Amino acid sequence: MSQRYVEISNLVKAYPNPFGDDFRVVEGLNLNMFQGEFVSLIGHSGCGKSTVLTMLAGLNEISEGGIIVDNKEIDGPGPDRAVVFQAPCLMPWMNAFDNVMLGVKNVYPHATPEERKQIVEYSLARVGLKDSMKKFPRELSGGMQQRVGIARAIALKPKVLLLDEPFGRLDSLTRMELQDVILDIVAQEKLTSMIVTHDVDEAVFMSDRVIMMTNGPLARIGEVMNIHWERPRDREEIFADPKFFEYREHLLSFLEQRAHLKSDFHDFEDNRQHGKDNLLSFVKNPMELYGAENSHKA
Ligand SMILES: Nc1ncnc2c1ncn2[C@@H]1O[C@H](COP(=O)(O)OP(=O)(O)OP(=O)(O)O)[C@@H](O)[C@H]1O
Ligand SMILES: [Mg+2]
Secondary structure, three states, X not given: OOOOOEEEEEEEEEEEOOOOOEEEEEXXXXXXXXXXXXXXXXXXXXXXXXXXXXXXXXXXXXXXXXXXXXXXXOOOOOOOEEEEOOOOOOOOXXXXXXXXXXXXXXXXXXXXXHXXXXXXXHHHHHOOOOOOOOOOHHHOOHHHHHHHHHHHHHXXXXXXXXXXXXXXXXXXXXXXXXXXXXXXXXXXXXXEEEEEOOOHHHHHHHOOEEEEEOOOOOEOEEEEEEOOOOOOOOHHHHHHOHHHHHHHHHHHHXXXXXXXXXXXXXXXXXXXXXXXXXXXXXXXXXXXXXXXXXXXXX
């Protein structure tokens, strides 16, 4: 197993702002991922989770630092990295089969029509849509549409699977079903995966490591929690394990602590120097503001 399949080094995202200088959302984020590892990215809304994930996807320009995937520095999107967003954004005039075929045609221009058909059919069957391939998005439930989104991603035969709140719009039963679908595929295809989620139970159940991000601006990794369960994981066993409650309590307390810091960062945005002074006056260790503590663990 490669020690560093994904290497995110000193990653910075700076958006231009109305003050004329840069709004540095993410500042100096470092994270390595093993091949086949499943990590969750968790943190308060607006801290920069999607920013990090879309930079890894190659969809969002990197301001400073770099990302290496399988020994190659990324420079834009590629079929080695597939993304599933909260909304699958299917083409409404195409059925499930054609929606998946769209990406397959781009990624496998030299495959025969029969080979492409097999890839699409296999991917849709893999997510449980064997009997619904000819249905149009309007004929599919939200969960089924998201299954098409997952099929579209895995049909590209990626090495890295990037999931940005993929179950955010689904009811809890469908969410659990799709978590299992993803975990099955990830294990079988040995995909290296990152999920952005607000759901601490989901993060604990699915991950090998949970990466907790500090609040932005200047967000980075605040803490990393290793999850020590073997795979495949049995949901009932895990939810009954006292360790599960320890993990989730730890995550919740991290988020709770950060919730208090958050309002001060809003002062910081409104009146940046004034806000910064306020914040520094009550935080014992100012480095904590910048997420420096524990970041070496990543
Ligand atoms: N294109 C952009 N231009 C300027 N600022 C942006 C842009 N995209 C995101 N931001 C800002 O970057 C910060 C991080 O955004 P991001 O979407 O990464 O947060 P997030 O952690 O994914 O939040 P959520 O949990 O709500 O999805 C926010 O303050 C957001 O306003
Ligand atoms: Mg987001």
